[in-house]
Amino acid sequence: IIPPELRFAFLKLFNRTFHLFSSYCYFDITELDGVNTNELYNAVQLYLSTSVSIAGNRLSLTRAVNSSSITFGLSNNDSIVDTFNNATVLWEHVVTQRQTQTFAWRPLPEEKRGFTLRIKKRDKTLILNSYLDFIAEKADEIRRKNQDRLLYTNTRGGSLDSRGHPWESVPFKHPSTFETLAMDPQKKQEIMDDLKDFVLGQMFYQKTGRAWKRGYLLYGPPGTGKSSMIAAMANYLGYDIYDLELTEVHSNSELRKLLMKTSSKSIIVIEDIDCSINLTNRNKSRGFKTESGNGNTITLSGLLNFTDGLWSCCGSERIFIFTTNHIEKLDPALLRSGRMDMHVCMSYCDFPSLKILLRNYLGYEEEDVDDDVLKEMERVVEKAEMTPADVSEALIKNRRDKEKAVRELLVELKSRWERNVKGGKLRGQSGNLRELEIVEEEEKRAIDSQNEDGDDVEDETELVDNVGKD
Ligand SMILES: Nc1ncnc2c1ncn2[C@@H]1O[C@H](COP(=O)(O)OP(=O)(O)OP(=O)(O)O)[C@@H](O)[C@H]1O
Numbered sequence: 001i002i003p004p005e006l007r008f009a010f011l012k013l014f015n016r017t018f019h020l021f022s023s024y025c026y027f028d029i030t031e032l033d034g035v036n037t038n039e040l041y042n043a044v045q046l047y048l049s050t051s052v053s054i055a056g057n058r059l060s061l062t063r064a065v066n067s068s069s070i071t072f073g074l075s076n077n078d079s080i081v082d083t084f085n086n087a088t089v090l091w092e093h094v095v096t097q098r099q100t101q102t103f104a105w106r107p108l109p110e111e112k113r114g115f116t117l118r119i120k121k122r123d124k125t126l127i128l129n130s131y132l133d134f135i136a137e138k139a140d141e142i143r144r145k146n147q148d149r150l151l152y153t154n155t156r157g158g159s160l161d162s163r164g165h166p167w168e169s170v171p172f173k174h175p176s177t178f179e180t181l182a183m184d185p186q187k188k189q190e191i192m193d194d195l196k197d198f199v200l201g202q203m204f205y206q207k208t209g210r211a212w213k214r215g216y217l218l219y220g221p222p223g224t225g226k227s228s229m230i231a232a233m234a235n236y237l238g239y240d241i242y243d244l245e246l247t248e249v250h251s252n253s254e255l256r257k258l259l260m261k262t263s264s265k266s267i268i269v270i271e272d273i274d275c276s277i278n279l280t281n282r283n284k285s286r287g288f289k290t291e292s293g294n295g296n297t298i299t300l301s302g303l304l305n306f307t308d309g310l311w312s313c314c315g316s317e318r319i320f321i322f323t324t325n326h327i328e329k330l331d332p333a334l335l336r337s338g339r340m341d342m343h344v345c346m347s348y349c350d351f352p353s354l355k356i357l358l359r360n361y362l363g364y365e366e367e368d369v370d371d372d373v374l375k376e377m378e379r380v381v382e383k384a385e386m387t388p389a390d391v392s393e394a395l396i397k398n399r400r401d402k403e404k405a406v407r408e409l410l411v412e413l414k415s416r417w418e419r420n421v422k423g424g425k426l427r428g429q430s431g432n433l434r435e436l437e438i439v440e441e442e443e444k445r446a447i448d449s450q451n452e453d454g455d456d457v458e459d460e461t462e463l464v465d466n467v468g469k470d
């Protein structure tokens, strides 16, 4: 029997000589570095989790708090081969029992865990640094995908929490995606492409000397999907959202502090920007202080500094989104080119959007709906000026009886169409003769069918009457 000390020394000697002649070099990445967790260990673990899930036959599974997905990991003392830039490397997960603990401030875990990376000596200089960078980046990406995103708000009115953070966060689980978002498919694709370009554009922004950020202005009537669009963007990119409540911010410097405490890869949202700040009298608020003299007010220039100035560049990959119901109320300074990179008009439901909503709520594809009904819908939907929220409401109400849902939606669309087109006629606005003819035709048809079947058209004629009274 060989005493353990001797065996250990022998092994060490063997390893030394072995390494001297071997064409490999080895790197140990231990879980704990002293008593601190080694960030790199976690990164490697996450990084390997993607390739391991396909390759390995014995895996350890973990799920982080608040995460909706499971990560795969290498089991103890298992290994996996990876390739990077044509170089092959080997990862081994080494777990050993810790020897009896000496005194420590914090008790250490029983097991000592670490990854050993084996690289060919000739590959070392070529890949080591870039490989580790690559792993860290990939791990970040995986982390963002797995972890549910966070929604931050600044509702504490400027006070800080115990760790000095002005933002409060909750897990963000909005189900809206670009797929469920009802809008013109072409416009939708444009926005998705724009976002993709932005995310992949690091080199571009560096080369052109622009700060790596992008601004979107979403405008349109209430219930047309502005907030849903923001959620869809966040879900698409895997970004966190900072929902900035401007009325809770008291000064420009506070605004700046808030910005400094936001992380990279996030969306900063200011909803209803026309309501939350008096944006029109920029010069006035600059000229004399209306408040108590301590600068207790944010100005448009403060806000522009926030999105545009030097401060906006601390951190990168940030998206600013403003929403408003009244674009015409906004100060031109906010609208000038280069400020908000993309202006997106969210408007009333059009035919393509209607089809998306039918699919979302009823599971109907185009061919599931009666052809005539579909044609009729296409004809009236734009002039009916129903918001996607109104349409959704109508569909949800009858989602158990799909045919009824479609029928009632059509009735609603037609009555609104009639009201709008006819309203235009009464006010002498819509000078479109063809449309007037259609209204008159429609009325005639209504009267005709009333003679055949009394109940059915009662609603419609009633509505026409109401419009007359307005
Ligand atoms: N374009 C859309 N696609 C899918 N659903 C929509 C769309 N627009 C509205 N909805 C539905 O209507 C609801 C309200 O929409 P949302 O909050 O996005 O409107 P908004 O434009 O932000 O309104 P507001 O101006 O009042 O904030 C959403 O929960 C969603 O279910």
Ligand SMILES: [Mg+2]
Pocket: 226, 227, 228, 271
């Ligand atoms: Mg909204």
